Amino acid sequence: MALADFLQTIEQSAFGTAIREGALYFPVLESLHVIALVSVVGSIVAVDLRLLGLASREQPVTRVTNDFLPWTWGAFIVAAITGLMLFSSTPIRYFDSTLLRIKFFFMFLAGVNMLVFHFVTYKDVQRWDTSDVIPSSAKLAGGLSLLLWTLVIFFGRWVGFTL
């Protein structure tokens, strides 16, 4: 009940109302959201392909992650802020959207995959940083990441057709 009230408050706020009713806010925010999310996913794909041994093989794994992941996080912050602003236009409907929930479920799984990779697999990266043999746990992390982020894009795009 408290949550429903909270969503209602956001929807009726001047901020939520402006994004919902303004002619430009929603498309502008959506455009920024797209630029940010393709930057997030594209930079992650570059790292995933290195983990899978399919690209950038002459580069150490740590160099690829150090080069690209700061940009991933910067873009992720922009995607999260613009996403929350889009959400605040019609929070009740978005909250009830099954497709949006599925999207966040896959984002959650992508986050778990990233944490496991970072805190377990990546711990001994020095041993395989420049090696031709990439541990299967790292390949699995790269493959899962590609799959999960593709699903996030699919369900995210689908939300736009239902609300």
Add this chain to the structure above:
Amino acid sequence: MPRSDYGVLRVQRSPGPVSNGANKKPVTGFHLRPRGCEMQSAAISQFADWIAHTSLSGVIVTYEWIIPSTQSVHYMALAVLFSSAAIINLRILGLISGHTPLTRVAQRFAPGIWIALVVMIVTGLVLLIGEPARSLTTWEFQSKMVMLVLVAALTVYMQRRIADGASHWDVAAAVPGTARAAAVASLVLWMLIIVAGRWIAYHT
């Protein structure tokens, strides 16, 4: 502001192809435009109408999952294309991958631009055939295509410059001003193309 994506699944079709006779009458809506522009607009509308009545177009809009799925693949390819282009441009500006020579960064990421572009053109054609009027006849789509041609030409030019032994570009401080300007122009054009693409959905 209507969420126009929703309308994609409920396409309004005109009752039949425009007959040639109809075009002989003055098109009142365009009376302020020069004659050439009027004829061009009519030709594009007619072409869009013809596509809309092909069986392929009918199939694309009959199955509700085709357009959202195709857009998702379009976006996945966009992620690869935009990031590949951004990495090369940011490397020219000295903002990313400073330890890696520019020529090597370009070798690694240039193919991503072109492979993803092919995927985007194919998926884009599916979207266009499904809803030709929504794209072909709108200024949003037309400006997107003009910018795409510009940025593609700019990208070819820059990749040739990089391959032509612009090895001194590898040191960020030595990058000529024109290369920096080209990198910024390329980044801005790609972002404007994304904005124009999203704007197509809001065309009224």
